[in-house]
Amino acid sequence: MLNPLRSDCQLGQRLASQYGIDAVQSLVSRSRRGCELGVARMRYELPHLFVLAPLPLENAFLLSVEINPGGSRRIVRDGKSRQLGLQQEGAFHIADLSQHASAYVSSPFHSMFFHLPRATIDAFTEEMEMPRVDRLDCAAGTLDPVVAHLGRAMLPVLMHPQDASRLFVEHLALALKAHVVHVYGGAAGPAPVHTRGLAPWQERRAKDFLVAHLAGDVSLGDAARECALSRSHFSKAFKQTTGQTPHAWLVAQRVQAARRLLGQPHLPIAEIATACGFSDQSHLTRVFTAHTGTSPARWRRLNAG
Numbered sequence: 001m002l003n004p005l006r007s008d009c010q011l012g013q014r015l016a017s018q019y020g021i022d023a024v025q026s027l028v029s030r031s032r033r034g035c036e037l038g039v040a041r042m043r044y045e046l047p048h049l050f051v052l053a054p055l056p057l058e059n060a061f062l063l064s065v066e067i068n069p070g071g072s073r074r075i076v077r078d079g080k081s082r083q084l085g086l087q088q089e090g091a092f093h094i095a096d097l098s099q100h101a102s103a104y105v106s107s108p109f110h111s112m113f114f115h116l117p118r119a120t121i122d123a124f125t126e127e128m129e130m131p132r133v134d135r136l137d138c139a140a141g142t143l144d145p146v147v148a149h150l151g152r153a154m155l156p157v158l159m160h161p162q163d164a165s166r167l168f169v170e171h172l173a174l175a176l177k178a179h180v181v182h183v184y185g186g187a188a189g190p191a192p193v194h195t196r197g198l199a200p201w202q203e204r205r206a207k208d209f210l211v212a213h214l215a216g217d218v219s220l221g222d223a224a225r226e227c228a229l230s231r232s233h234f235s236k237a238f239k240q241t242t243g244q245t246p247h248a249w250l251v252a253q254r255v256q257a258a259r260r261l262l263g264q265p266h267l268p269i270a271e272i273a274t275a276c277g278f279s280d281q282s283h284l285t286r287v288f289t290a291h292t293g294t295s296p297a298r299w300r301r302l303n304a305g
Helices: 010-019 118-127 145-159 166-184 200-212 220-226 231-242 246-262 269-275 281-292 296-302
Strands: 025-030 036-044 049-052 060-066 073-077 080-084 091-096 101-106 109-117
Touching: 010 025, 010 036, 010 049, 010 109, 025 145, 025 166, 036 145, 036 166, 060 118, 060 145, 109 118, 109 145, 109 166, 118 166, 145 166, 166 220, 166 231, 166 246, 200 220, 200 231, 200 246, 220 231, 231 246, 246 269, 246 281, 246 296, 269 281, 269 296, 281 296
Parallel strands: none
Antiparallel strands: 025 036, 036 109, 049 101, 060 091, 060 109, 073 080, 073 101
16 A cells, blocks of 8 residues: 655655755655655754745645744746835735746745645645635735644654554644645635534444554544544534544553553553554653653553552
8 A cells, every 4th residue: 555654755855956956854644545745854953045946836825834033935927026124923915826926035034835736736626515715815924823733733744654554644734734725725615504423323334434543553544434424424413423623532542551561561661662652662662751741661651560
């Protein structure tokens, strides 16, 4: 099966070339329908002026959001120049890559980038039964705390891609696409309605499916199909029913399973990590400590019979 998360992302290579730096942390998430979302992070602390040539033309959008306050920018498009002052935390930009644009960027900056192909947007609006979005309009530097929050949530995925969960990445990608399409694509969509929770049979099937794939990397689409729902409807209904997102619920089950196995002193912690769906022992330790306040090894010592 094709790994849906890849770190050899063209987005990172293109940004590194454009900024003239060695490497950019990046990954690309691919759905079963073949749609991609590229994610990258750039951080530069020293004072410097970057003169950015246009990226290659393509039918896609490049979204960027500032994680921390940063330096000023000047954007040149169609012979017109626009000067932006110091960038505030949450400053959001959308570049249409089907148009040539250059820029001057002053550091320091800490930015998250999202590469959103037109095909990905079209697939999303089709899935949501919404009108096609022709363009994304955003005044440069618009403060968008929602995208900033989603960008921060993606940071651990970029820092530890081997630990990344498909369920988690798809949940964030779905939230990003929904927000951007509604706010900047002018897609009002259907009138908002109160989302019902899962029916009892759907809740049982969803939980059984997630537990059955405790050691694997299940996708949001796989779980949604078990309940005959779209990914967006399933995600909202699952949270309304359980109080947790599908990813958060699955992680809690993995931690609970790890606690049970830690009660067997002959089992190595590394094997427990693999059996419970963690990439390695260090991944289990980080998540287990965040949930219980103590490491697996210490928990085992404290609860030894």
